[in-house]
Amino acid sequence: MRANFIFSEVWIGLRRNLTMTIAVIVTVAVGMALLGIGLMINSQVSSLTGYWTDKVELSVYLCTKNSSFPACRNRGATTEQEQATLKQTIQQMPDVERVEFEDQAQAYKNFQASESNRLLLSVTKVEDMPESFRVKLKDPDRAPAVADSLRGQPGVSNVVNQRELLQSVFGFMGKLRNMALGVAILMVFAATLLIGNTVRLSAYNRRRETGIMRLVGASNIYIQLPFVMEGLIAGLIGGVFAAVLLIITKILIFEGIQTYMAAPLGWNTVAGVITFTMVVGVVICVLASFITLRRYLRV
Amino acid sequence: MIHFDNVTKVYANQNRPALDHVSVDVDKGEFVFLVGPSGSGKSTFLRLVLKEERPNSGAIHVAGKDLARLSNFKVPHLRRRIGCVFQDFRLLPNKNVYENVAFALEVIGKPRRFIRKVVPEVIELVGLEGKAHRMPEELSGGEQQRVAMARAFVNRPMILLADEPTGNIDPATSIGIMKVLDRINRTGTTVLMATHDAAIVDSMRKRVVELEDGKIVRDQSRGVYGQAY
Numbered sequence: 297m298r299a300n301f302i303f304s305e306v307w308i309g310l311r312r313n314l315t316m317t318i319a320v321i322v323t324v325a326v327g328m329a330l331l332g333i334g335l336m337i338n339s340q341v342s343s344l345t346g347y348w349t350d351k352v353e354l355s356v357y358l359c360t361k362n363s364s365f366p367a368c369r370n371r372g373a374t375t376e377q378e379q380a381t382l383k384q385t386i387q388q389m390p391d392v393e394r395v396e397f398e399d400q401a402q403a404y405k406n407f408q409a410s411e412s413n414r415l416l417l418s419v420t421k422v423e424d425m426p427e428s429f430r431v432k433l434k435d436p437d438r439a440p441a442v443a444d445s446l447r448g449q450p451g452v453s454n455v456v457n458q459r460e461l462l463q464s465v466f467g468f469m470g471k472l473r474n475m476a477l478g479v480a481i482l483m484v485f486a487a488t489l490l491i492g493n494t495v496r497l498s499a500y501n502r503r504r505e506t507g508i509m510r511l512v513g514a515s516n517i518y519i520q521l522p523f524v525m526e527g528l529i530a531g532l533i534g535g536v537f538a539a540v541l542l543i544i545t546k547i548l549i550f551e552g553i554q555t556y557m558a559a560p561l562g563w564n565t566v567a568g569v570i571t572f573t574m575v576v577g578v579v580i581c582v583l584a585s586f587i588t589l590r591r592y593l594r595v
Numbered sequence: 596m597i598h599f600d601n602v603t604k605v606y607a608n609q610n611r612p613a614l615d616h617v618s619v620d621v622d623k624g625e626f627v628f629l630v631g632p633s634g635s636g637k638s639t640f641l642r643l644v645l646k647e648e649r650p651n652s653g654a655i656h657v658a659g660k661d662l663a664r665l666s667n668f669k670v671p672h673l674r675r676r677i678g679c680v681f682q683d684f685r686l687l688p689n690k691n692v693y694e695n696v697a698f699a700l701e702v703i704g705k706p707r708r709f710i711r712k713v714v715p716e717v718i719e720l721v722g723l724e725g726k727a728h729r730m731p732e733e734l735s736g737g738e739q740q741r742v743a744m745a746r747a748f749v750n751r752p753m754i755l756l757a758d759e760p761t762g763n764i765d766p767a768t769s770i771g772i773m774k775v776l777d778r779i780n781r782t783g784t785t786v787l788m789a790t791h792d793a794a795i796v797d798s799m800r801k802r803v804v805e806l807e808d809g810k811i812v813r814d815q816s817r818g819v820y821g822q823a824y
Contacts, residue, residue: 301701301702504685504687505687505698507685508685508687508698508699508702508746509702510671510674511645511674511679511685512674512675512679512698512699512702512703512746512750513671513672513673513674513675513676513677513703513750514671514702514703515671515703516668516671518702518703518704519702
């Protein structure tokens with residue numbers, strides 16, 4: 297096997313079909329980048345889910361003086377007596393791991409830290425903040441049942457399952473991921489057809505050479521290798537572009553939202569995704585070339 | 596060297612067989628003309644030798660191999676022992692004489708040092724010394740056919756198949772082509788040449804096998820083209 301001979305044939309083939317080769321490279325790059333973004337979102341969602349599953353709590357808000365919640369209507373703020381009873385009730389529930397009380401001062405502090413609206417900050421006073429129990433459960437999946445049973449208790453204004461808040465964020469990211477993966481599948485399909493077409497053109501352009509190669513007894517591998525290599529090189533270049541796109545995505549988008557995400561996407565995940573998409577891209581290109589060759593290059 | 600035993604070949608969608616119960620033996624080192632009108636089965640015969648087609652019935656042995664039992668994987672190795680020359684030369688227009696001949700060795704993976712040694716030798720054998728760096732378009736038809744013969748012979752095949760090699764060449768030049776074929780034959784290579792060219796067949800006085808409608812109607816040693824049937 298003469299490597300430089302094969303490579304010169306490959307080079308001639310790629311140059312003759314330059315426009316098709318570029319089309320293949322672009323399609324593979326976009327397709328693989330989208331596949332990679334889908335995978336990155338996926339890993340971000342699962343790492344976030346894992347992170348938050350440990351931390352989600354039920355917030356059991358208590359009535360304030362002029363609370364507008366239906367449960368607090370026609371009554372004043374939760375009395376100390378009610379608060380103590382409630383604490384005991386919660387502690388005695390089998391699903392509960394621990395309970396913490398958050399008083400108005402603490403709630404106000406947290407509110408100040410998380411809220412950026414100046415007007416809202418200036419009109420909100422410490423007395424407006426609701427007191428609450430932060431309930432940590434042994435099994436986060438039991439949260440809805442616990443929340444339901446606490447909702448009717450006297451002095452409770454509202455029970456918020458933090459997980460439900462996260463669920464909407466996860467749902468949005470899930471849709472984003474499905475969209476990226478869906479478009480990636482379309483792009484892979486388009487890339488396969490494009491490669492098929494490129495190989496067909498290439499086989500037609502080189503029918504003289506391949507005819508002579510057949511005649512003088514070149515082995516099938518020797519005849520087919522330049523075509524498969526064309527697919528491989530196009531796939532590889534496409535993969536490199538996809539890798540660049542993925543790195544840019546990581547820097548511009550994932551690092552941008554990292555402040556809101558407790559579990560940031562690591563570079564090792566990005567490296568894994570890039571490796572995977574490159575392998576997928578190259579395998580698709582090689583397979584597509586090989587299958588088309590069977591049809592257009594009689595050996 | 597080439598052994599056809601009761602070979603019949605019918606192409607798909609055709610009623611009439613292209614070869615009809617043909618039996619021929621060609622020995623090592625023989626020079627055989629295959630003659631007959633167009634469509635008589637000459638090209639089919641050559642294609643069967645190369646295993647480009649399979650017979651519908653009958654057995655074919657080439658260079659000691661039973662083609663029916665030769666796996667597709669080994670067909671390239673069979674073809675390395677058979678050189679081919681065609682009416683239309685089939686040279687690569689973007690390669691010069693040397694590169695065209697060397698191509699046949701490159702694609703079967705011969706080492707470069709070997710190629711550098713044998714290609715000039717065979718270019719000289721076909722009478723193209725000094726023209727190794729010409730492009731095919733700069734050569735006459737006769738010279739192009741010499742390049743094709745050099746390419747067919749450079750791997751020292753046991754058999755040389757020539758399908759109307761003088762079909763595109765004027766009679767005077769054809770004589771030179773035949774001299775090269777004769778020279779190749781004298782090295783011990785079996786030559787099988789399909790042709791319409793009566794003058795050449797008559798002048799060479801070699802074995803003549805005549806086909807008509809796929810049947811052998813004459814097999815004559817030291818024959819001429821158009822003898823009585």
